[in-house]
Amino acid sequence: SQQGEEDPQALSIQEGENATMNCSYKTSINNLQWYRQNSGRGLVHLILIRSNEREKHSGRLRVTLDTSKKSSSLLITASRAADTASYFCATAGGSGGSNYKLTFGKGTLLTVNP
Amino acid sequence: GAVVSQHPSRVICKSGTSVKIECRSLDFQATTMFWYRQFPKQSLMLMATSNEGSKATYEQGVEKDKFLINHASLTLSTLTVTSAHPEDSSFYICSARPRRGNQPQHFGDGTRLSIL
Numbered sequence: 001s002q003q004g005e006e007d008p009q010a011l012s013i014q015e016g017e018n019a020t021m022n023c024s025y026k027t028s029i030n031n032l033q034w035y036r037q038n039s040g041r042g043l044v045h046l047i048l049i050r051s052n053e054r055e056k057h058s059g060r061l062r063v064t065l066d067t068s069k070k071s072s073s074l075l076i077t078a079s080r081a082a083d084t085a086s087y088f089c090a091t092a093g094g095s096g097g098s099n100y101k102l103t104f105g106k107g108t109l110l111t112v113n114p
Numbered sequence: 115g116a117v118v119s120q121h122p123s124r125v126i127c128k129s130g131t132s133v134k135i136e137c138r139s140l141d142f143q144a145t146t147m148f149w150y151r152q153f154p155k156q157s158l159m160l161m162a163t164s165n166e167g168s169k170a171t172y173e174q175g176v177e178k179d180k181f182l183i184n185h186a187s188l189t190l191s192t193l194t195v196t197s198a199h200p201e202d203s204s205f206y207i208c209s210a211r212p213r214r215g216n217q218p219q220h221f222g223d224g225t226r227l228s229i230l
Binding site for chain 2: 033035040041042043044045048088100101102103104105106107109
């Protein structure tokens with residue numbers, strides 16, 4: 001069953017604006033990861049945040065994690081047309097679970113208009 | 115960076131054909147490889163976990179006799195869709211977890227399988 005639920009399902013913004021995507025999950029986790037997928041391609045790992053971390057930055061990406069609410073957000077600042085892609089959150093681990101087996105959310109399709 | 119090569123990238127074949135998809139880690143050894151299926155505009159669904167030298171672990175609802183997985187070396191896993199039917203048409207993606215270090219999975223570029 002799907003662990004993560006992204007919201008919104010689709011997001012359309014103008015170049016230069018910020019994009020925020022949210023992810024909720026149901027069970028306990030060891031870490032949460034965000035991936036990007038260009039149309040018809042594989043996934044590219046963006047960032048990993050551990051269950052004991054609350055915020056992490058990588059370039060124009062900012063990820064937050066709230067384990068009490070079982071939710072995470074991905075913020076892309078100063079978006080570019082090249083950021084157009086689908087973004088997925090994925091959770092790993094938790095009580096009795098594998099640290100390596102990922103469960104993916106449904107994804108957010110981000111369109112950045114030039 | 116770590117590269118995973120998946121081949122072929124696209125297959126179109128007739129119903130009843132068996133199709134083999136290869137997943138190779140090009141510059142690292144992978145203890146574990148994963149096979150996913152993705153339907154249009156949907157998320158990735160894990161099909162099975164492939165461990166080098168041992169039998170694959172299949173997720174609930176995935177037929178192991180239908181989707182044969184072989185992980186003969188630390189750099190190669192194969193998925194064979196046996197006697198494929200139109201409902202098996204999908205995007206299949208593999209990923210590999212590096213043997214060393216606490217690194218994330220690296221994904222192949224996927225295989226678009228179309229069964230006529």
